[in-house]
Amino acid sequence: MSRFVSYVERRWDHLLDLTIEHAQVVIVALAIATVISVSLGILTYRREHAANAVLAVAGIFLTIPSFALLALLITPLGLGYEPTVVALVMYALLPIVRNTITGLRSVDPAVIESARGMGMNGRQRLLRIELPLAWPVILTGIRVSAVMLIGIAAIAAAVNGPGLGSDIFDGLARVGSPAAINLVLGGTLGVVVLALLFDAVFLLVGRFTTSRGIRD
């Protein structure tokens, strides 16, 4: 244990760099996935069939093993950053799009009715009423995706992707050597800390972006 502590002390800068890289690729993928998913949710939440189709496709993405998906993406996108982001976006879709649809559908019909009755057009209803009311649910979807992506991003090292996965993979390649345990443990610790950090950040964001009127 003490050996691991001294390892972390010695390699602190390196671990921090990897962690930041890891966080960056997750944030980029999450941002892209959020834009796509929320848009898809808005476009489909009133249409039963379209919504089901979108959910089914996003669901299939999520079931593809990450190794396989990354390997499949090598052919069109090569190695490194691009296939990593694309794969992460694909995994992040389902929780966000599902929560967007659920959130928009759970807005009280009486609220929509009164908004219509007051002369709000479709765009005004969406932007001023439906999205703000669905926001906590959508944000939960984004949070679930974020934590999930932090785990999956570690696998991206298989295609030379950025992040903490490279240390973990290095360690796994040197199983038996004394450095192996430290490498794997260091990478894993980084992933766990990052996941906790993201979770905390999302809780805070939720607090500050949700109206007091709909907070519990």
Added chain:
Amino acid sequence: MTDAPQPMIRLEGLTKVFPGQQTPAVDHLSMDIPEGEIIILVGPSGCGKSTTMRLINRLIEPTEGRVFLQGEDVTTVNPDALRRRIGYVIQQIGLFPHMTIADNIAVVPRMLGWDRRRVRARVDELLETVGMDPGTYRGRYPKELSGGQRQRVGVARAMAADPPILLMDEPFGAIDPITRDRLQNEFLRLQADLRKTIVFVTHDIDEAIKMGDRIAILQQGSKIAQYDTPERILTTPANEFVEQFIGHGASLKGLTLVRVSDVDLAEWPVAQAPLDRGALRRQLAESDKASLLVLDERRRPVKWLTLRDIESPGSLDDVGLPAEPAIVEPNATLHDALDLMITSYTGTVIVTDRGGAYQGVVELDTIMRRVDEVRRAAVERMRKDEPGSVPAEDLAL
């Protein structure tokens, strides 16, 4: 009706057939709604009354027929712009939970592009109007209000941009009876000043009689069974459907149409401090009543004293029956008065002015006389209308 002033709202051959349905929900409805009155659409559930109301602000588009507001055909104008000119209140209220009370009320004025100062002033004015302190409630959220307060905000929100027309779909339907009664009275008081044209949907004939200047009783397909004043609907129902819909006790319901201020009050022996046993005894003996009413220094009723109370050995402060709750103000209905009378100790209801000072009493006799008058008037009218009563179609327009 050709010489009547232009109606605020005119419905012409209004028809709605919902997709996939054979029978129209609203079937060729024509109706004029005069300015400044509360028009009640009342009928059994499924008769199309809510649909009719929603055809007016085009939340439902008519299959056929037209709607005119102040002579203007609004069947083809932009529906969102139309709705901003018409206040809308629904049973579930539908306040926006993520907005403060002030923001809820400000929605339509802001859409209409009012500047910030005007919006703020209007919000405060409306909160005052519905009896809520702006300082206290402006920044609150809907979940922090009671059901009655939410309904008040709902009404304030509908009136925000001062629309000439208000559509109200069972606005007091989801509120407990006591609060409902209070809100109804408040609303009537408000309407007395505002004189809006109000289309009010309910399934409750008692509410219709209480709130309506005119009532349209609707049958299946929004067919008008009778469109008339509450008095005439109660005394001369146009057909069997109306009779059945009013139900038993039309004369009892008629009591809600008469205010205490409309009848002659009876006298009752009263006494004020300092109370003197001898004087009280004499006063009671001279009257034909079994008790005296004690008033406080501002002539507000305090309690009843019977002869036995006066003869009792202890202090007069400790005896007697409280005057509450059988006390009404002149704007109460005879129905309210009768209700209190039945449970009061003396079989009477005390009438006070706004400040609570004693004015007189209403006795059962007074109410019986009134019922009699109404009945006699109805019989007379029926004789005049013979042979054959007025067909519903003639009353409709």
